[in-house]
Amino acid sequence: MKVAVTGSKGQLGTEVTAELKRRGFEIAEIDLPQVDITNEAEVRDCFLKASPDAVIHLAAYTAVDRAEEEKDFCYAVNVTGTEHIARICGELDIPVLFTSTDYVFDGSGTDFFETGSRIAPCNYYGQTKALAEDVIKKYCKKFFIVRISWVFGPHGKNFVFTMLNLAKTKDEISVVCDQKGSPTYAPDVAVLIADMIVSEKYGTYHATNEGVCSWAEFAREIMKLSGSNAIIKDIPSAVYPTAAVRPLNSRLSKASLDKAGFERLPDWKNALERFFRN
Numbered sequence: 279m280k281v282a283v284t285g286s287k288g289q290l291g292t293e294v295t296a297e298l299k300r301r302g303f304e305i306a307e308i309d310l311p312q313v314d315i316t317n318e319a320e321v322r323d324c325f326l327k328a329s330p331d332a333v334i335h336l337a338a339y340t341a342v343d344r345a346e347e348e349k350d351f352c353y354a355v356n357v358t359g360t361e362h363i364a365r366i367c368g369e370l371d372i373p374v375l376f377t378s379t380d381y382v383f384d385g386s387g388t389d390f391f392e393t394g395s396r397i398a399p400c401n402y403y404g405q406t407k408a409l410a411e412d413v414i415k416k417y418c419k420k421f422f423i424v425r426i427s428w429v430f431g432p433h434g435k436n437f438v439f440t441m442l443n444l445a446k447t448k449d450e451i452s453v454v455c456d457q458k459g460s461p462t463y464a465p466d467v468a469v470l471i472a473d474m475i476v477s478e479k480y481g482t483y484h485a486t487n488e489g490v491c492s493w494a495e496f497a498r499e500i501m502k503l504s505g506s507n508a509i510i511k512d513i514p515s516a517v518y519p520t521a522a523v524r525p526l527n528s529r530l531s532k533a534s535l536d537k538a539g540f541e542r543l544p545d546w547k548n549a550l551e552r553f554f555r556n
C-alpha cells in the first residue's frame with residue numbers, strides 16, 4: 279500500500295512517516311519546497327506521479343498567533359490547499375485522513391466536547407481548520423477527521439522544548455493555569471493514524487492522550503521529569519494576552535474512538551515519561 283503524506287517533514291509528519299515505514303508501507307512525501315499544496319497543478323502532478331492508495335493530509339499553516347495577521351496566507355494553505363487535496367482524493371476515490379484541532383470549538387464550559395459538538399472557532403487558525411473540515415466532507419466520501427491538541431514530540435517546535443529552553447535561564451517560569459486540555463504525543467497519535475488509514479472506519483474522531491491538565495501542570499511535569507529546579511508559577515490567561523484567543527476548555531471526548539474500536543492513547547504523563555526516556 280502506498281500512502282501520500284502531506285507535511286511529512288513537520289512535527290507530526292516525521293512521526294507518521296516513521297511509523298508507516300516501520301509497517302512496511304511505501305510512502306510519497308509531499309512537503310515544501312518540492313510541492314506547495316496551494317498550487318493545484320503541483321498537487322495534481324504529484325498525485326499523478328505517485329498514484330497513492332491513501333492520503334494522510336498533515337500540511338498546514340500552524341503559526342496560530344501570526345495567523346491573526348497573515349489571514350490570507352493561512353487561508354491559502356489550510357483551506358485552499360486542503361481543497362486541492364480533497365478534490366483529487368474525491369476524484370480518485372481514495373481515503374484521506376485530515377488532522378484538525380480543538381480550536382474549532384469555542385472553549386466554553388468544562389464538559390468534554392463531542393465530535394458532533396457545535397463548531398464555533400475561537401481564533402482565525404481554528405476558523406480555517408473548521409472550513410477545511412467542511413471541504414474534506416464536501417469532496418471525499420472516505421474521510422477521517424482527527425482532532426488533536428497540544429502536540430509534542432521529539433521533532434519540531436513545541437511546548438516541551440519551549441519550557442526546557444526557558445528553564446536553562448530562568449528560576450521561575452509563569453505559565454497559564456486556567457486553560458485545560460490534553461497533550462497529544464506525536465509518536466502515539468502516529469500509531470493511531472497508521473491504524474486508521476488501513477481501516478474503513480471513516481468518520482470524525484478526537485485523539486489526544488488521556489488525562490486532562492492545565493498548561494502549568496504540563497510544565498510542572500516537564501520540570502519534574504527533566505530534573506529542572508525551575509519553579510512554575512500559575513498565572514491566569516488574562517495576564518498573558520496572545521494575538522489569537524486560546525480556549526479555556528479543550529477537553530475532547532474520545533467516545534468516537536471507543537465506538538469504532540480504536541484504542542485510546544495512553545495517559546499524557548506516561549507519554550511524557552517515554553518522551554524523556556527516548
Ligand SMILES: NC(=O)c1ccc[n+]([C@@H]2O[C@H](COP(=O)([O-])OP(=O)(O)OC[C@H]3O[C@@H](n4cnc5c(N)ncnc54)[C@H](OP(=O)(O)O)[C@@H]3O)[C@@H](O)[C@H]2O)c1
Nearest residue numbers: 285287288289290310314315337338340377379426428429
Ligand atoms: N501542533 C499542534 O499542537 C497541533 C494541534 C492541533 C492540530 N494540529 C494539526 O496537525 C497537523 C500537523 O501539525 P504539526 O505540528 O506537525 O505542524 P508543523 O510542524 O508546522 O508541520 C506542517 C508541515 O506542513 C508543511 N507545509 C506548510 N505549508 C505548506 C504548503 N503550502 N505546501 C506543502 N507543505 C506545507 C510545513 O513546511 P514548512 O515547515 O516548510 O512550512 C511543515 O513541514 C496540522 O494539520 C495541524 O493543523 C497540530
